[in-house]
Each structure stands twice: as C-alpha cells, then as structure tokens.
Amino acid sequence: MFLRNVKNSILEIVETLLTSFIVLMTVYVVVAFPVGVSGSSMSPNLETGDRLLVEKVTRLFEGYSRGDIVVLHPPENDYIDYVKRIVGMPGDTIKIVNCKVMISRNDTKFLLNEELYLSPEVCTNGGKSLAEGRIYNLKVNEYVVLGDNRGNSSDSRYFGIVSEDRIQGKVVARLWPFEKAKLY
Numbered sequence: 001m002f003l004r005n006v007k008n009s010i011l012e013i014v015e016t017l018l019t020s021f022i023v024l025m026t027v028y029v030v031v032a033f034p035v036g037v038s039g040s041s042m043s044p045n046l047e048t049g050d051r052l053l054v055e056k057v058t059r060l061f062e063g064y065s066r067g068d069i070v071v072l073h074p075p076e077n078d079y080i081d082y083v084k085r086i087v088g089m090p091g092d093t094i095k096i097v098n099c100k101v102m103i104s105r106n107d108t109k110f111l112l113n114e115e116l117y118l119s120p121e122v123c124t125n126g127g128k129s130l131a132e133g134r135i136y137n138l139k140v141n142e143y144v145v146l147g148d149n150r151g152n153s154s155d156s157r158y159f160g161i162v163s164e165d166r167i168q169g170k171v172v173a174r175l176w177p178f179e180k181a182k183l184y
Contacts, residue, residue: 033053033054033056034053034054034175035051035052035054035071035083036049036050036051036052037050037051037052041083041084041147041148041149041152041154042069042083042084042147042148042153043148043149043152044148044149045117045148046069046148049176050176050180051174051175051176052069052083052173052174052175053171053172053173053175054070054071054169054171054172055169055172056168056169058169058170059170064086064089064164064167064170065086065089066087066088066089067085067086067087067116067117068085068171068184069083069084069086069170069171069184070083070084070085070086070145070167070168070170071083071167071168071169071171072084072145072162072166072167072168073166073168074159074162075159075160075162075163081168082145082155083147084146084147084153084155085117085146085147086143086144086145087101087112087114087144087145088101088136088138088142088143088144088156088161089143090138090140090142091106091138091140092104092105092137092138092144093105093135093136093137093138094130094135094144095133095134095136096124096125096130096131096132096157097132099122099123099125100112101114101124118150122150123150123151124146124150125150126157127155127157128157128158129156129158129159129161130144130160130161136161138161141163141164141165142161142162142163142164143161143162143163143164143167144156144161144162170184172184
C-alpha cells in the first residue's frame with residue numbers, strides 16, 4: 001500500500017512538471033519571452049542588467065507603433081538580439097537633419113517628438129546606412145529603429161532599415177531591477 005502511494009505521488013509530480021513545462025514553452029514560443037539588456041544603446045532609459053518582458057502577439061492584431069521599444073535581430077544576423085525604439089514606420093519618408101529626425105507621412109511633415117524618452121540636447125546624427133540629409137522612403141513592413149543613446153548605438157543608421165520579420169516582439173514591461181519595474 002505504501003509503495004503504491006509513493007508511486008502515485010511520483011507520477012503526479014512528474015505529470016505536474018511535464019504539464020508546467022509544456023505550458024511555459026508554449027507561452028515562450030507563442031506569447032512572450034524574457035530578455036536581458038546588455039550594453040548602453042538604450043541608456044538612460046534601459047541599462048545593462050535590466051530584464052524585460054517581450055510579447056509577440058501585438059504584430060498579429062495591431063502592429064507596432066512609433067515609439068515602441070522592440071527586440072529585433074539586425075539584418076544579416078539571426079543570433080543576436082538588439083533592443084531599440086521604432087522611429088520610422090511603413091509608409092514614412094524619413095530624413096535625419098540638424099540633429100533631428102524629420103518624418104513625412106501623407107503629405108504632413110513633422111519633427112519627431114522624442115521628449116518623452118530623450119532629453120532635448122540629444123543630437124541624432126546620420127550614419128553609413130541612414131546618411132545625414134538623405135531621404136528614405138519606407139515600404140510596407142519596413143521600420144527605422146534607433147537606440148535612445150544616440151551617440152553610442154548600433155541601429156538603423158548603421159545596419160539599415162529593418163523588415164518587420166526581423167522584429168521579435170514588443171517590450172511590454174521592465175521586470176528587473178525590481179525598484180525600476182514598469183509597464184510600457
């Protein structure tokens with residue numbers, strides 16, 4: 001009798017662990033995954049060691065928005081994750097000029113308002129892939145992403161325009177450090 005109870009208990013534990021593993025893997029593959037920040041390209045808003053929750057479902061229903069923080073694989077590299085902010089959307093005409101990002105969309109031109117996440121003195125310079133003063137027309141499913149630390153960020157200015165299939169998901173929360181936890 002005792003051995004039967006031990007056997008049943010062990011089977012229940014194994015069943016619970018297996019079920020939990022399957023549920024967690026399904027969530028990880030389909031819904032969301034954690035990622036750690038490494039590097040200073042999103043400083044001062046995100047720092048090395050921050051742990052983020054990235055969800056994968058947004059793109060299926062509403063897509064991404066300007067200002068969203070996303071995790072992506074840069075062009076030509078499937079093995080590295082970058083955390084960047086979307087500044088250029090499909091259908092935009094974008095130009096970097098005089099330390100600012102100029103957007104033209106549906107015959108409306110405007111300077112990108114980044115005061116929610118950048119201090120006013122931050123200068124956005126062009127790079128080898130998004131040159132200063134040059135106009136870029138973003139096609140369907142094309143995005144321009146920049147790091148918040150514009151002086152120290154490998155982003156679209158250097159690796160070019162990012163196709164939507166390179167974006168892994170949208171950051172929805174900072175989980176760690178606990179005292180800086182927040183929803184995005």
